[in-house]
Amino acid sequence: MKASLRGSAAIVGVGQAGMGEAHGYTEMEILAQAANAAVADAGLQWRDIDGICTASVSSPMWVMSVIEYLGLKPGFIDGTMLGGSSFIAHLMPAMLALEAGLCQAVLICYGSTQRSAVMGRAQINAARRRLDPQPFEDPYQLFNPVSSYALAATRHMHQYGTTREQLAEVAVAARRWAQLNPEAFMRGPLSVDDVLAARMVSDPLTVRDCCLVTDGAGALVLVRADRARTLPQKPAYVLGQATASWHRQISAMPDLCVTAATESGRKAFEMAGYGPADMDQVQLYDAFTLNVLLFLEDLGFCAKGEGGDFVSGGGIAPGGHTVVNTNGGGLSCVHPGMYGIFLLIEAVRQLRGQCGARQQAQANLAVVHGNGGTLSSQATAVLGVADTL
Amino acid sequence: MCSSAAIPPGAAAGGLGASGRTLVDDPTESTGPAARYERALAQGTLVLQRCRGCARHIFHPRVLCPHCGSTDLETQGSRGLGVVYSTTIVRRRPEQGGDIQVALVDLDEGVRVMSRVEGLAADDVKIGLRVQAQICKPPHRAFASAAEAADDAKASKASKVAEAAEAAEIRPLLVFTPFEEMSA
Numbered sequence: 001m002k003a004s005l006r007g008s009a010a011i012v013g014v015g016q017a018g019m020g021e022a023h024g025y026t027e028m029e030i031l032a033q034a035a036n037a038a039v040a041d042a043g044l045q046w047r048d049i050d051g052i053c054t055a056s057v058s059s060p061m062w063v064m065s066v067i068e069y070l071g072l073k074p075g076f077i078d079g080t081m082l083g084g085s086s087f088i089a090h091l092m093p094a095m096l097a098l099e100a101g102l103c104q105a106v107l108i109c110y111g112s113t114q115r116s117a118v119m120g121r122a123q124i125n126a127a128r129r130r131l132d133p134q135p136f137e138d139p140y141q142l143f144n145p146v147s148s149y150a151l152a153a154t155r156h157m158h159q160y161g162t163t164r165e166q167l168a169e170v171a172v173a174a175r176r177w178a179q180l181n182p183e184a185f186m187r188g189p190l191s192v193d194d195v196l197a198a199r200m201v202s203d204p205l206t207v208r209d210c211c212l213v214t215d216g217a218g219a220l221v222l223v224r225a226d227r228a229r230t231l232p233q234k235p236a237y238v239l240g241q242a243t244a245s246w247h248r249q250i251s252a253m254p255d256l257c258v259t260a261a262t263e264s265g266r267k268a269f270e271m272a273g274y275g276p277a278d279m280d281q282v283q284l285y286d287a288f289t290l291n292v293l294l295f296l297e298d299l300g301f302c303a304k305g306e307g308g309d310f311v312s313g314g315g316i317a318p319g320g321h322t323v324v325n326t327n328g329g330g331l332s333c334v335h336p337g338m339y340g341i342f343l344l345i346e347a348v349r350q351l352r353g354q355c356g357a358r359q360q361a362q363a364n365l366a367v368v369h370g371n372g373g374t375l376s377s378q379a380t381a382v383l384g385v386a387d388t389l
Numbered sequence: 390m391c392s393s394a395a396i397p398p399g400a401a402a403g404g405l406g407a408s409g410r411t412l413v414d415d416p417t418e419s420t421g422p423a424a425r426y427e428r429a430l431a432q433g434t435l436v437l438q439r440c441r442g443c444a445r446h447i448f449h450p451r452v453l454c455p456h457c458g459s460t461d462l463e464t465q466g467s468r469g470l471g472v473v474y475s476t477t478i479v480r481r482r483p484e485q486g487g488d489i490q491v492a493l494v495d496l497d498e499g500v501r502v503m504s505r506v507e508g509l510a511a512d513d514v515k516i517g518l519r520v521q522a523q524i525c526k527p528p529h530r531a532f533a534s535a536a537e538a539a540d541d542a543k544a545s546k547a548s549k550v551a552e553a554a555e556a557a558e559i560r561p562l563l564v565f566t567p568f569e570e571m572s573a
Contacts, residue, residue, distance in 0.1 A: 151476070154475045250503075
């Protein structure tokens with residue numbers, strides 16, 4: 001089955017809206033703006049959209065609200081909520097639906113105004129503790145999600161000698177990429193010392209080890225490969241995709257240094273017929289600096305425990321040995337609660353050659369990796385241009 | 390600091406939760422395993438489930454074994470001895486309740502629990518530290534911190550906050566202190 005799915009669908013349209021701060025707009029409004037931009041970018045009309053995938057941090061029935069707002073009557077609906085990785089995970093059911101003929105064009109979309117909205121992150125977290133309690137963790141008052149990742153960082157440092165300076169290198173590299181991206185939210189200078197001296201949030205992670213809290217919306221359109229070739233944009237074919245989840249709460253994660261990306265990455269690369277060494281660009285969900293180390297290790301770019309050395313000396317900054325998070329990532333570009341859709345959009349733009357000052361000369365193969373919850377869900381996709389099929 | 394449940398002298402040899410009894414989980418019981426765990430904790434006893442299908446311990450309490458799917462589970466008292474697997478300090482302003490330490494503890498039975506280590510400066514809680522379970526009887530400060538109350542006050546009515554705080558207050562809380570061999 002997977003062999004036939006490889007390259008069977010392509011991302012043909014992408015759009016963003018409300019990036020950074022979207023004062024005066026609701027999250028649904030910026031979602032619709034991003035979706036509208038993606039449909040136009042694909043060279044399609046709204047009447048062509050007959051499949052929908054979306055998820056929300058706060059609304060359990062979000063997909064129906066989106067259907068209503070956009071006036072859709074979709075033949076395929078997926079509201080699976082896996083945290084920030086959701087939109088990368090949505091690719092597989094969307095491909096299956098396209099292949100089965102349930103629909104002809106799937107819109108995958110997300111929007112959040114968690115920076116500017118009246119009901120911000122603190123209120124959403126408080127409400128969540130009521131609606132979705134974690135009775136074996138909540139009483140200890142950890143500041144989630146940061147503290148869960150902090151526990152993993154403490155363990156990685158203990159087990160592999162990873163240093164705070166090495167974690168800081170990830171934030172500095174992201175900032176240097178962001179300086180090449182006019183859409184990025186934070187573009188000022190940032191040094192390793194700045195990261196280390198920033199306010200400690202949950203040891204060993206400072207506020208600069210943590211992703212931004214911004215507004216933003218992103219959307220993309222997925223169609224079958226045969227149709228993709230008839231549309232105006234250079235198609236970004238989905239060569240491989242897999243999703244894995246082994247736990248929800250950090251206290252239930254068997255080994256805090258090994259994520260389910262080991263499984264999703266292996267399966268996605270296997271389906272694509274490519275490996276880490278073949279990738280021209282690597283887009284990793286950097287909710288926290290530690291994540292980049294974990295995913296470089298778990299996806300096979302370096303051995304377990306060697307992530308710190310891998311990123312040292314500007315290894316993943318512009319001009320480094322590996323092209324990672326070219327938009328500036330969740331750390332410096334945009335992070336509206338869930339970031340996965342923006343990883344896909346950046347990879348597609350690189351594949352098309354639309355990235356301006358940060359454009360890579362060769363960007364034909366991309367691995368896109370999303371994370372959700374507290375290292376709880378892992379979704380990997382391999383995207384490529386026509387020559388890579 | 391919360392007040393700890395009194396542990397009788399010599400209890401560490403038998404264990405915090407050792408009652409001399411092993412209860413076989415009865416699916417016809419009127420309450421589920423989560424409520425039974427809470428009830429035991431309220432009585433000053435830490436209990437863990439053990440699967441009779443694969444002989445592994447389970448945490449958090451469940452109606453079936455997540456390792457093998459068996460529903461043939463038994464509940465046993467735990468000695469409450471373990472080792473710190475990881476640790477962090479949540480940094481908070483004094484008006485938010487001040488810094489608080491959070492740990493993951495691997496119990497000797499092979500299960501991991503979230504908790505905190507008391508009786509040491511937060512900075513001195515290190516991976517590998519040998520620790521012993523204590524059960525905080527209410528009232529304790531967990532879940533009803535000033536920060537939480539402030540958060541909630543913005544989002545909800547004051548009466549709801551009081552109600553939730555009250556519900557949280559009556560729950561006993563599992564914490565740990567450094568284990569001292571001499572006291573055993």
